[in-house]
Amino acid sequence: MSALLQIKELQTSFFTSDGEVRAVDGVTFDIEEGKTMGLVGESGCGKSVTALSVMQLLSKGVGEVVGGEVLYRGKNLAEFSEAEMRDIRGNEISMIFQEPMTSLNPVFSIGDQIAESVRLHQGASKKEARARAIEMLELVKIAEPQKRINDFPHQLSGGMRQRVMIAMALSCNPSLLMADEPTTALDVTIQAQILELIKELQEQLGMSVLLITHDLGVVAEQADEVAVMYAGKIVERAKPEIIFARPAHPYTIGLMNSVPGVIDKSAKRLEAIPGIVPSPLDWPSGCRFRDRCSQAEEKCGGSQPDLIEIEPGHWVSCLKVPVSAAA
Amino acid sequence: MALLEIKNLVKHFPISGGFFGRKTGDVKAVDGVSLTVENGETLGLVGESGCGKSTLGRCLLRLIEPTSGDIIFENKNITEMNFDAMREMRRKMQIIFQDPYASLNPRMRVGEIIGEGLQIHGIADGAELKDRVMALLAKVGLREEQYGRYPHEFSGGQRQRIGVARALALNAKFIVADEAVSALDVSIQAQILNLLQDLQEEYDLTYFFISHDLRVVEHVSDRVAVMYLGKIVEIAPADQIYTDGQHPYTRALLSAAPVPDPTRKAERIVLQGDVPSPINPPSGCSFHPRCPFAQKICSEEEPPLVLDGNHGAACHVFGPGATVKPN
Ligand SMILES: Nc1ncnc2c1ncn2[C@@H]1O[C@H](COP(=O)(O)OP(=O)(O)OP(=O)(O)O)[C@@H](O)[C@H]1O
Ligand SMILES: Nc1ncnc2c1ncn2[C@@H]1O[C@H](COP(=O)(O)OP(=O)(O)OP(=O)(O)O)[C@@H](O)[C@H]1O
Ligand code: SF4
Ligand SMILES: [Mg+2]
Ligand SMILES: [Mg+2]
Numbered sequence: 001m002s003a004l005l006q007i008k009e010l011q012t013s014f015f016t017s018d019g020e021v022r023a024v025d026g027v028t029f030d031i032e033e034g035k036t037m038g039l040v041g042e043s044g045c046g047k048s049v050t051a052l053s054v055m056q057l058l059s060k061g062v063g064e065v066v067g068g069e070v071l072y073r074g075k076n077l078a079e080f081s082e083a084e085m086r087d088i089r090g091n092e093i094s095m096i097f098q099e100p101m102t103s104l105n106p107v108f109s110i111g112d113q114i115a116e117s118v119r120l121h122q123g124a125s126k127k128e129a130r131a132r133a134i135e136m137l138e139l140v141k142i143a144e145p146q147k148r149i150n151d152f153p154h155q156l157s158g159g160m161r162q163r164v165m166i167a168m169a170l171s172c173n174p175s176l177l178m179a180d181e182p183t184t185a186l187d188v189t190i191q192a193q194i195l196e197l198i199k200e201l202q203e204q205l206g207m208s209v210l211l212i213t214h215d216l217g218v219v220a221e222q223a224d225e226v227a228v229m230y231a232g233k234i235v236e237r238a239k240p241e242i243i244f245a246r247p248a249h250p251y252t253i254g255l256m257n258s259v260p261g262v263i264d265k266s267a268k269r270l271e272a273i274p275g276i277v278p279s280p281l282d283w284p285s286g287c288r289f290r291d292r293c294s295q296a297e298e299k300c301g302g303s304q305p306d307l308i309e310i311e312p313g314h315w316v317s318c319l320k321v322p323v324s325a326a327a
Numbered sequence: 328m329a330l331l332e333i334k335n336l337v338k339h340f341p342i343s344g345g346f347f348g349r350k351t352g353d354v355k356a357v358d359g360v361s362l363t364v365e366n367g368e369t370l371g372l373v374g375e376s377g378c379g380k381s382t383l384g385r386c387l388l389r390l391i392e393p394t395s396g397d398i399i400f401e402n403k404n405i406t407e408m409n410f411d412a413m414r415e416m417r418r419k420m421q422i423i424f425q426d427p428y429a430s431l432n433p434r435m436r437v438g439e440i441i442g443e444g445l446q447i448h449g450i451a452d453g454a455e456l457k458d459r460v461m462a463l464l465a466k467v468g469l470r471e472e473q474y475g476r477y478p479h480e481f482s483g484g485q486r487q488r489i490g491v492a493r494a495l496a497l498n499a500k501f502i503v504a505d506e507a508v509s510a511l512d513v514s515i516q517a518q519i520l521n522l523l524q525d526l527q528e529e530y531d532l533t534y535f536f537i538s539h540d541l542r543v544v545e546h547v548s549d550r551v552a553v554m555y556l557g558k559i560v561e562i563a564p565a566d567q568i569y570t571d572g573q574h575p576y577t578r579a580l581l582s583a584a585p586v587p588d589p590t591r592k593a594e595r596i597v598l599q600g601d602v603p604s605p606i607n608p609p610s611g612c613s614f615h616p617r618c619p620f621a622q623k624i625c626s627e628e629e630p631p632l633v634l635d636g637n638h639g640a641a642c643h644v645f646g647p648g649a650t651v652k653p654n
Contacts (some may be wrong), residue, residue, distance in 0.1 A: 016365065016627070018472060041483030041514045043468075098483040098510070099428040143377070143604035147342070147352075153355075155340070158425040158506065159376025159539070177396065181483065184509045185425070187375050187539035189580065189598060214484070214512040258513040261543075270517035276468055 111149030118167030371548030
């Protein structure tokens with residue numbers, strides 16, 4: 001089976017007055033057809049920029065892919081023209097943006113926006129598109145969609161806006177869904193229903209998903225594989241069964257220890273990983289986590305540790321993690 | 328002592344439709360809420376997406392004008408205050424908005440955004456202002472070099488932290504935190520929650536903490552209120568609501584958050600029936616069409632919120648106000 005999406009050594013930078021912000025700095029992973037890759041990592045580590053790079057939605061002249069490539073069905077997306085890319089976006093790859101208001105137009109009703117996307121991508125008539133819009137709103141659990149279809153984005157709650165965007169992204173039956181924190185504004189009940197809906201579409205249509213989320217519970221339930229990102233790089237990758245049972249990178253371990261209630265329900269203070277990420281304007285040499293790592297030794301300051309397979313299917317970039325005999 | 332008293336607060340948004348834009352109904356976003364918030368406590372507010380949490384939070388600061396009802400803050404009825412008096416009050420009452428993207432002025436530098444309140448209220452300027460803003464940036468895990476950047480140059484979670492820093496800048500007495508940590512990974516989340524807690528201890532702050540993350544709410548709150556279709560259906564000390572929730576909706580809501588453990592799939596009480604609409608809320612107890620325990624009286628009479636000590640519930644069958652036995 002060949003992968004639907006292959007990201008190879010992706011590097012994306014922003015060129016600011018202070019210098020080059022190297023937001024994504026060598027990211028590699030594949031997503032197979034019908035599978036879900038969960039992407040987690042510290043706020044600001046480059047998750048959204050990775051997704052935007054795939055979609056080729058970086059603002060021109062500011063953000064740029066400076067290295068590596070993104071292959072979709074084996075084709076390099078960077079070689080597509082803007083028109084071809086527009087065709088792909090929406091028809092084949094669609095995106096749920098982290099902040100709904102970045103992608104919803106404030107001056108059009110939500111019904112018009114969903115219908116427009118259906119019409120553009122599927123050539124449906126106005127009436128069909130509108131019926132489809134109502135159906136989609138129903139699927140994302142908006143109550144009385146016939147009455148809500150004329151609402152403008154500002155008339156909706158945060159979670160409703162997020163669901164409208166999900167409806168838009170799913171309305172064209174994409175082959176690949178880039179879901180950037182799709183359920184941050186949703187309570188558990190609706191979150192479960194939305195995740196179920198995504199799973200159903202995966203089963204019916206073989207849709208692949210890049211699921212960016214900070215909710216480790218969601219990743220555990222939804223992902224076939226998990227990649228943990230830190231400071232522009234993937235530091236650990238494995239199936240959820242492995243990574244939750246045997247997290248190996250000190251950052252991953254710290255992340256899992258920070259979940260409220262996981263360690264000690266009655267603890268008054270939560271455990272945070274001490275310190276702050278280094279600046280993407282000037283990444284340090286060696287392991288980028290070392291200033292915050294309790295395991296760090298002198299050798300960690302040397303060269304950047306490679307991502308190596310420590311047991312079958314379990315990749316870690318840490319000099320201190322032993323490679324098991326099984327690998 | 329009560330810092331804030333909310334009395335029978337109502338916010339209805341008119342909906343217009345048809346050819347002449349006639350009013351065709353109301354979205355009953357907040358529909359008769361009475362609550363007391365004690366000085367120095369954290370009151371958590373939970374409930375399904377669209378149930379009215381943000382509307383209630385915004386009404387408390389009169390960022391939205393309530394349709395009716397009273398809000399008493401430090402013994403003054405702020406619903407009667409004029410614009411100038413209200414502006415002065417905002418020094419004491421701040422909000423962390425749910426949608427950071429929409430609430431940060433895109434043309435202002437982040438340092439200016441965070442320091443704006445300090446300047447407007449004449450609390451600090453010049454070098455002192457800059458120092459205070461720098462200190463806040465560090466506290467929320469951002470770097471000093473980011474002082475002069477614009478909001479669009481940040482990641483989603485970084486923007487959320489800018490909103491947190493802005494609200495904390497004034498050392499307000501009362502802070503509405505609307506999904507203040509929803510976009511953050513658990514480690515940064517822990518850092519922010521610890522910060523809120525430290526400030527609360529140091530300055531005796533009071534938080535109205537809206538969140539759909541039940542684990543987080545449990546951790547930070549002294550008491551938790553559960554909202555359903557514009558009404559408070561249960562309120563209790565945090566430990567009690569999780570172990571001894573009375574209202575059937577509370578129990579369904581709390582039944583299962585996804586757990587970060589792929590071997591243990593969460594067991595959910597999935598609510599039956601159509602998603603409720605705040606346009607035409609069901610008669611009697613508005614939860615009755617989805618309630619597994621509903622009886623005849625439930626569709627006929629609205630159950631009042633009945634308190635027993637500090638635990639209150641609005642249900643005919645369970646809790647202190649119960650009048651019929653479960654069947
Ligand atoms: N337009 C821009 N100009 C300069 N820097 C940027 C720009 N957009 C993003 N960045 C920087 O790139 C880095 C990666 O951002 P990204 O949005 O990918 O983070 P993220 O992992 O999605 O974080 P979050 O979980 O907070 O959403 C951040 O340090 C951010 O400040
Ligand atoms: N300006 C407005 N005009 C019309 N309706 C509105 C407006 N603001 C909110 N509403 C409606 O009020 C209801 C409650 O919205 P609110 O934002 O308070 O929900 P919420 O509980 O915060 O939900 P979420 O968890 O999704 O953020 C929703 O049905 C929403 O559509
Ligand atoms: S009043 Fe009746 S319908 Fe409402 S929650 Fe209680 S049992 Fe269920
Ligand atoms: Mg992001
Ligand atoms: Mg809200």
